[in-house]
Amino acid sequence: MFEKILKNLKSNPPLVHNITNYVTVNDCANVILAAGASPLMADDINEVEDIVSISNVLYINVGTLNARTVEAMVKAGKKANELDLPVILDPVGVGASKLRNESVEKLINEIDFSVIKGNMSEIKALYTNAKNTGGVDVQEDDLINDENIEESINFIKKVSGKFNCTIAATGVIDIVTDSERVSLIRNGNDMMSKITGTGCMAGSLVATYCGSNKNEIFDATVMAITVMGLSGEKAYRKIVEKSEGTGSFRTYLIDAVSLMDFKALKEGAKIESR
Numbered sequence: 001m002f003e004k005i006l007k008n009l010k011s012n013p014p015l016v017h018n019i020t021n022y023v024t025v026n027d028c029a030n031v032i033l034a035a036g037a038s039p040l041m042a043d044d045i046n047e048v049e050d051i052v053s054i055s056n057v058l059y060i061n062v063g064t065l066n067a068r069t070v071e072a073m074v075k076a077g078k079k080a081n082e083l084d085l086p087v088i089l090d091p092v093g094v095g096a097s098k099l100r101n102e103s104v105e106k107l108i109n110e111i112d113f114s115v116i117k118g119n120m121s122e123i124k125a126l127y128t129n130a131k132n133t134g135g136v137d138v139q140e141d142d143l144i145n146d147e148n149i150e151e152s153i154n155f156i157k158k159v160s161g162k163f164n165c166t167i168a169a170t171g172v173i174d175i176v177t178d179s180e181r182v183s184l185i186r187n188g189n190d191m192m193s194k195i196t197g198t199g200c201m202a203g204s205l206v207a208t209y210c211g212s213n214k215n216e217i218f219d220a221t222v223m224a225i226t227v228m229g230l231s232g233e234k235a236y237r238k239i240v241e242k243s244e245g246t247g248s249f250r251t252y253l254i255d256a257v258s259l260m261d262f263k264a265l266k267e268g269a270k271i272e273s274r
């Protein structure tokens with residue numbers, strides 16, 4: 001699976017159109033470059049259709065949404081659907097405010113998404129309209145762990161069925177499902193929750209791999225989440241070795257994505273198919 005996805009990325013590196021937040025935008029651009037693709041950040045309503053038309057995939061992240069960008073997201077998403085490009089949604093912080101809930105509902109109603117990726121609190125808020133008091137971070141009670149794994153898998157499958165797309169729910173254990181296939185990914189490190197942007201970068205990587213593998217959305221998503229987790233492990237080893245902190249961790253994370261190859265993936269991936 002990895003070999004084919006990587007080969008397609010290498011032979012057809014995608015141009016990734018991102019409409020994303022202003023907190024982690026630079027990390028998203030760098031992680032896309034590190035993976036071997038090209039990022040383009042563009043959110044003006046008068047430009048997005050032109051940009052989608054030259055892109056291979058669209059990543060919509062509502063982290064710092066506002067009325068203006070939501071309209072641009074809808075327009076870009078519709079154009080991407082028309083051109084049959086994968087569209088990825090990161091519903092950052094959904095459940096935390098009325099504006100976020102209404103905007104995400106509008107996006108989901110008007111755009112066909114290939115993948116929705118979020119932490120478990122976001123995925124829960126999406127499905128049940130539950131309040132998300134953690135903001136952009138996962139709430140402690142929602143964390144996916146070995147105790148609640150079966151229940152979590154069944155829940156994420158239901159979410160995938162409802163929204164008719166692949167769902168990637170991230171956390172200590174990540175779950176990816178397209179309703180039928182389920183992969184659990186046990187890569188990653190707790191330090192990934194101590195810097196901002198790991199979720200957004202994971203979304204950018206999902207978009208990157210899907211952009212050159214649009215007929216293999218599930219596998220491309222599993223691969224992206226695995227690359228992110230494995231890179232987190234490598235970055236963590238580096239900072240421990242050098243007694244460094246979270247700032248360096250962020251840099252080493254991007255380094256690790258840029259150095260990732262088939263061999264490292266094959267050796268380090270902790271994927272369980274259910």
Ligand SMILES: Nc1ncnc2c1ncn2[C@@H]1O[C@H](COP(=O)(O)OP(=O)(O)O)[C@@H](O)[C@H]1O
Pocket residue numbers: 118119120136137138170171172173174187188189190191192193197198199200202225228229232
């Ligand atoms: N405690 C953890 N242990 C292992 N991996 C983690 C942990 N927290 C986050 N990650 C990883 O960090 C990435 C971002 O996930 P997450 O923190 O859930 O997203 P967000 O930043 O959107 O809340 C994912 O690849 C996930 O696997």
Ligand SMILES: Cc1ncsc1CCOP(=O)(O)O
Pocket residue numbers: 021023024062063064092136195196197198199200201
């Ligand atoms: C802190 C913050 N506030 C609005 S968007 C954002 C970044 C969230 O990034 P991530 O979901 O990757 O932690």
Ligand SMILES: [Mg+2]
Pocket residue numbers: 090092093118119136199200
């Ligand atoms: Mg997030």
